Amino acid sequence: MTTKQLYNQIQQKKSFLCVGLDVDLTKIPQHLLATEDPIFEFNKAIIDATHDLCVSYKPNTAFYEAYGLKGWQSLEKTINYINEKYPDIFTIADAKRGDIGNTSTMYAKAFLEDLNFDSVTVAPYMGKDSVEPFLAFENKHTILLGLTSNEGAFDFQTQEIDGKPMYQTVLETSKTWKNSENLMYVVGATKAEYFKEIRNIVPDSFLLVPGVGAQGGSLEDVCKFGMNKQVGLLINSSRGIIYASNQTDFAEAARTEALKLQKAMAIILEQN
Numbered sequence: 520m521t522t523k524q525l526y527n528q529i530q531q532k533k534s535f536l537c538v539g540l541d542v543d544l545t546k547i548p549q550h551l552l553a554t555e556d557p558i559f560e561f562n563k564a565i566i567d568a569t570h571d572l573c574v575s576y577k578p579n580t581a582f583y584e585a586y587g588l589k590g591w592q593s594l595e596k597t598i599n600y601i602n603e604k605y606p607d608i609f610t611i612a613d614a615k616r617g618d619i620g621n622t623s624t625m626y627a628k629a630f631l632e633d634l635n636f637d638s639v640t641v642a643p644y645m646g647k648d649s650v651e652p653f654l655a656f657e658n659k660h661t662i663l664l665g666l667t668s669n670e671g672a673f674d675f676q677t678q679e680i681d682g683k684p685m686y687q688t689v690l691e692t693s694k695t696w697k698n699s700e701n702l703m704y705v706v707g708a709t710k711a712e713y714f715k716e717i718r719n720i721v722p723d724s725f726l727l728v729p730g731v732g733a734q735g736g737s738l739e740d741v742c743k744f745g746m747n748k749q750v751g752l753l754i755n756s757s758r759g760i761i762y763a764s765n766q767t768d769f770a771e772a773a774r775t776e777a778l779k780l781q782k783a784m785a786i787i788l789e790q791n
């Protein structure tokens with residue numbers, strides 16, 4: 520999918536919401552546990568209930584890998600279901616990979632070719648030759664960790680080297696890599712005060728912004744400094760949407776939460 524197609528979808532749906540599919544078997548409604556594939560049944564219901572309110576789905580692969588082969592099969596069924604039933608939706612494999620070049624190529628094939636996600640999250644710590652194999656895939660996107668939403672972001676990412684915070688060096692350097700037009704960046708919603716500086720460095724890129732909802736980030740604050748002419752934001756909420764209820768009404772409850780965010784986004788889009 521191209522960023523132009525993503526932007527068109529944002530305009531049509533008046534939404535830049537990404538729903539995180541972080542499925543934890545201890546949190547989903549008990550009645551689903553009796554089905555053959557509870558993870559997929561849960562995802563299918565959430566997807567059917569929210570697809571018109573969001574432009575993206577982001578399964579975090581940890582929540583599937585934790586259940587071994589069965590979990591991986593649930594992930595495969597989930598991405599196939601989205602690609603077949605809702606092909607306009609931008610899909611993100613939140614896998615946070617990155618390794619020496621030939622290994623990164625295999626990770627890229629796993630997520631962008633075999634599972635056919637539109638994008639994958641990648642850690643920048645190993646540098647250029649660990650990220651460029653992901654960037655080589657046409658019309659696919661590499662979402663590089665820029666400034667993350669957690670406390671540990673202050674351990675390294677904001678530390679200064681030669682007077683410059685490391686996350687800024689990551690953003691600037693990544694722009695020099697081959698096929699850098701395929702880059703997007705993760706910036707946590709809990710770090711809204713940094714968005715102005717980040718937009719000075721990557722004015723045109725899409726930013727994946729997790730941390731709204733369960734982690735307490737503010738949608739309005741992020742949009743104030745993070746939005747660009749093509750919106751340029753994908754705001755993720757996982758637990759705040761998918762675990763709105765653990766009863767039989769879970770999909771409706773998820774829709775209600777997604778709708779609240781979509782309505783707030785529609786107002787922001789109108790004002791900009």
Ligand SMILES: O=C(O)c1cc(=O)[nH]c(=O)n1[C@@H]1O[C@H](COP(=O)(O)O)[C@@H](O)[C@H]1O
Binds near residue numbers: 640668
């Ligand atoms: O790459 C991510 O998506 C990510 C980066 C980051 O800085 N912070 C962060 O929370 N995430 C992911 O975004 C999701 C946030 O989930 P909730 O806090 O439940 O909305 C989880 O899948 C996290 O792994």
